[in-house]
Structures are given as structure tokens and as C-alpha cells.
Amino acid sequence: xxxxxxxxxxIAMPTAIVAQSIDAKDVADMLHAVMESDRTVYxxxxxxxxxxxxxxxxxxEFFHDDKALPLPAQMFRFGSELVADKTDKxxxxxxxxxxxxxxxxxxxxxxxxxxxxxxxxxxxxxxxxETLGDQTYLTAVYADVAVAPACVSCHNAHKDSPRTDFxxxxxxxxxxxxxxxxx
Numbered sequence: 001x002x003x004x005x006x007x008x009x010x011i012a013m014p015t016a017i018v019a020q021s022i023d024a025k026d027v028a029d030m031l032h033a034v035m036e037s038d039r040t041v042y043x044x045x046x047x048x049x050x051x052x053x054x055x056x057x058x059x060x061e062f063f064h065d066d067k068a069l070p071l072p073a074q075m076f077r078f079g080s081e082l083v084a085d086k087t088d089k090x091x092x093x094x095x096x097x098x099x100x101x102x103x104x105x106x107x108x109x110x111x112x113x114x115x116x117x118x119x120x121x122x123x124x125x126x127x128x129x130e131t132l133g134d135q136t137y138l139t140a141v142y143a144d145v146a147v148a149p150a151c152v153s154c155h156n157a158h159k160d161s162p163r164t165d166f167x168x169x170x171x172x173x174x175x176x177x178x179x180x181x182x183x
Contacts, residue, residue: 025127028140030178031090031151032125033078034174041148043072048148049153059150073104073110073165089180091150092099094144096173108132114141115174124170129181 012095047069050056059069070078078096084091099105099113106112114126122143146152146168155172156164166172 005085023144024138024179024181025140027090028092028124028127028138028179029090031092031177032142035079038079039072039076039144039173042075044148047072048150052148052153055057059154067161072151073101091178093176094146094173094178095131095176098161099160100158102160108139110139111141111176114139114176117141118143118174119171126174127134132178133136136182138181140179141174143171144175146170146172 029098046061048151051059051069057069058066059071061071062076063070063074073094080092080094093104095104095106095111095115097112097119101110106115108130110128110130114128117126118122118141122145124142125143128139130137146155146166149168151172152166152168152170155161
């Protein structure tokens with residue numbers, strides 16, 4: 001139900017939501033805040049705690065076969081795939097200039113520019129418009145930072161990792177969010 005419909009039905013809505021639409025950059029920032037929080041919680045409180053600190057269970061890219069936890073990047077991708085099945089109002093992915101899995105490398109010039117920008121300045125999101133097919137998108141890129149020792153040890157030790165000198169707090173890649181916009 002639209003905000004005006006909710007108000008008409010007697011359901012109170014904050015004035016700001018009723019009076020204006022939300023800028024695509026603000027939407028991207030809000031989506032990223034949720035994604036980053038969930039990713040950090042899973043990484044620190046599940047993977048790092050259970051696999052690294054307590055040694056109860058390991059995390060593995062072959063988690064089904066190994067009866068292990070999915071890696072944080074896999075959990076992120078699984079969520080992205082479920083969202084893509086539910087809506088076409090936004091898309092997101094986890095990409096890197098140094099992808100362990102080659103499918104997670106940048107494919108567009110905007111992705112490459114955004115990933116380099118957040119690698120150079122992780123505190124500043126990157127925003128650009130890009131046209132893919134017949135649709136124009138706001139593409140936002142946010143730094144994906146190593147938040148736990150599990151991130152660093154996994155990436156540095158992985159046989160397919162093109163970079164093996166990550167440290168805690170380093171930018172390892174970027175969260176890319178695309179929102180369709182009108183021209």
C-alpha cells in the first residue's frame with residue numbers, strides 16, 4: 001500500500017516519507033548499511049568465532065561436502081540471488097580487484113572505476129550512472145573490508161587468490177549496488 005493509502009487508512013507515517021521520494025543514493029546507502037551489518041555479524045559472530053576462535057566447525061567453499069559453514073562471500077551471494085528472484089528494483093553483488101573466484105571480478109568500466117576508488121579511499125562510497133542494455137542504473141560501490149582474522153587468513157591462504165598480503169582492516173573488494181533510474 002502506498003504511503004498516502006496508509007495515511008488514508010489511519011496508519012501514521014513519518015512526514016518525510018509521505019512528502020517526498022527517496023533519492024536513489026540514499027536508498028543505496030540504506031541497503032548497504034543493512035548488507036554490511038549482516039555480513040559483519042555473520043563473519044565475526046559465526047565464522048570467526050566458531051571456526052577460528054573455538055574450532056567447533058570450519059568454514060569452507062565446499063561447505064556441503066565438508067559439512068562446514070558457508071564462507072561469508074557465499075552467504076552474501078546466496079542472499080543476492082534470493083533478492084534477485086523477488087525483485088528487479090535493485091541488484092547487488094560482491095566484487096573485487098583481486099577475486100578468489102574469477103566470476104567476482106569487475107566486468108564493466110564503472111565497476112572497475114568504483115572498485116579502484118574504494119580501494120584508494122574506503123571511507124568514501126563511489127557513485128556513477130551506467131547504462132546496461134536499455135536501462136540506466138545508479139551504480140554504488142562500497143568498500144568491503146576485512147573485519148575479522150578469518151577474512152585475512154582465508155584470502156591469503158587460498159590457492160586461487162591473486163593477492164596474499166591482506167591485513168585486518170584492508171579493503172578486499174566492494175559491494176556493488178545497482179538501482180534502475182530514469183535517464
